[in-house]
Amino acid sequence: MLCCHVHWQVWAMLEYMDDVLGRLFDYMEASPLRDNTYIMIMGDNGSELFDGEIITEGNLEKRMPSGMQGYKRAVEEGGIRNFLAVKGPGVQGGVVDSTLLDITDVVPTVADLAGVPEGSGGHLPFSGSSFKQLLLAMTRKHTRPAGV
Known part of the structure; x- marks a missing residue:
């Protein structure tokens, strides 16, 4: 289940990434490079905890806005599940x-x-x-x- 409140920074980052990737794809479509170029986009499973920091209800959503169980280094979905998209010939x-x-x-x-x-x-x-x-x-x- 997705978290109820995702920080505005996450939405701003997603909007920025959407804009940048949109411009990249538009450029590639108009370029002869599109016939021999692969683009791989991969996510990350969140930032590492700082020394001594523990996951709390207050910082969990910022660290793992997907709402998945577990986080970096965990063998639960938040630690091992990630996104990969590939575009190319x-x-x-x-x-x-x-x-x-x-x-x-x-x-x-x-x-x-x-x-x-x-x-x-x-x-x-x-x-x-x-x-x-x-x-x-x-x-x-x-x-x-x-x-x-």
Whole structure:
């Protein structure tokens, strides 16, 4: 359940992000870059507690305005559940998927989307796995109603 009172700063931040992302998408649509560019937008599960700070009813809403249980470092949804949106060639819009991914999967995916052969470049092996095939295989049949 969503919190009843979300701080005005959160709404202002969302409005700002909406404006900035809208301008980015408008620019990309008018640019030849749209045919070979992927944009990944990822959320964060809230700010870390300061030394000695504890979660109270007074600061919980500011730290976790989603109303999810748990927060950073917790194995509840507030600590592990996050948002990732990807826009780019071959990625179907409007698809919602609940596949478990990890932050370590992002770099291998970007490399895979860019066509970088696995193991090239002289770097250590990636600790994550590419989810390129998941992105390109998703279709609207995987969608579900908003809020579900």
